[in-house]
Amino acid sequence: MVDVLDDRPLKGRGTASNRVGRFETHTRLRTDDGWARPGQDGWDEEADLGVPPATQIRLDTSRSVISYNDSPDVNFDRSINPYRGCEHGCVYCFARPSHAYLGHSPGLDFETILYAKRDAPALLAKELRARGYAPKPIALGANTDPYQPIERTERITRGVLEVLRDFRHPVGIITKSPLVLRDMDILAPMAAAGLARVSISITTLDRDLARRLEPRAGTPQRRLDAIRQLADAGIPVSVLASPMIPALNDAELESILAAAKEAGASQGHYILLRLPRELADLMEEWLRHHVPDRADHVLSLIRQCRDGGRNHAQFGTRMRGTGVYAELLAARYKLAARRLGLDQRRWSMRCDLFQPPPKAGDQLALL
Structure with a gap:
C-alpha cells in the first residue's frame, strides 16, 4: 500500500500542487518511500531542507x-505576452491551464518554469512593418504579467514598449506590478499623444490575504502608490478589481474602487473568478489549505454563479457569471463605479499617428 502524501503550501509560491496537465499520459503523486527520519512519519526533503523550488x-x-482574438468580452483584438508562465504565483490565474500546452503542470510549474520571448522586440518590429498591417490598440500582458519579477533582468517588456513608441502605436498595459513605474519615461510621452494607458489589478487590500493569494506580486499599497504616480505623470490609469472571489474578497469591491479612485484612477472594472480546466482543482486545493472553514461556502457560491459547475466559458457571461449572486455583484459594482466616477467604459486611443520609422540603411524621404 503506497502512502500518498498531501501537497503542503510552499512559502513564496501560490500552489504546492504540481499535478500534470490534461495532455499527459502519466500522472505524479508524492509518496512516502519509507525513508523516515527518527520521530517522523515521513520525510519531505524539500520542506525539511528549506529549499524552495x-x-x-x-x-x-x-x-x-502578436496574438489575435475575436472575443466579444474584451475591447482589444490583439495582444503581446513577453512571457509564458508567471512568477507572481497567483493561485487564481486563468492563464495556468495554458502551461499544459508546453508539457508542464499548470500548478507549480506555471510559476517556476518560465519562458521568455527575448526576440519579441525584433519580431514585433517586423510584424508592424508587414504590408497591409492596420494598427489597433495592442494589449500588453493580457495573459501573463509583462512586469513579473524576471522583467527586472530580462527587460523584454521595455524593449517592446520602445518599439511601440518608435512606431507611434497605441498600447494598453495590464499589470499588478509596481515595476511598470520604471518605464514612465516611455509611457508618459506616449500617453500625452493618446498612445498609452495602464490598468492596475488589485485583488484585495488585505496584505495577508494578498500574500497567500499572489505571493510574489507587489503589495496592495504599492499598487495604489503605482496608480498615484502614473496618474501624476499624466498616464491614464484604471483599476481592475479582479478576480472577485465569492465569500473571500468580494466584500472589498467598493473599498478597492474607492482606494483606487483616491489614488488617481479614472476608470474601474471587475471580473468574477474564472476556473477553467485544471485551475478548478488548484483553486479548491488552495481553499482547503488556507481557508478550510470557508472552502465549502466559497465553492457553493461559485457554482451558483456558474450554472451549477465550477466554470463555464460562454462568451458574454464568463467574466460576470450568472444567477442571483452574480447579479448582486454586478449591481454593487455599477452603483460604486457611478458614485466614484469610474464608470466610463473606455478611453479613445489614437491609431492615426502610426508611422513605421526608417530602417537602418533606408533612404530618407526628401519631403
Missing part, C-alpha cells in the same frame, strides 16, 4: 509575437 527561465522560440 527554483525559478527556471527558458527561451520561447515563437516566430510571431
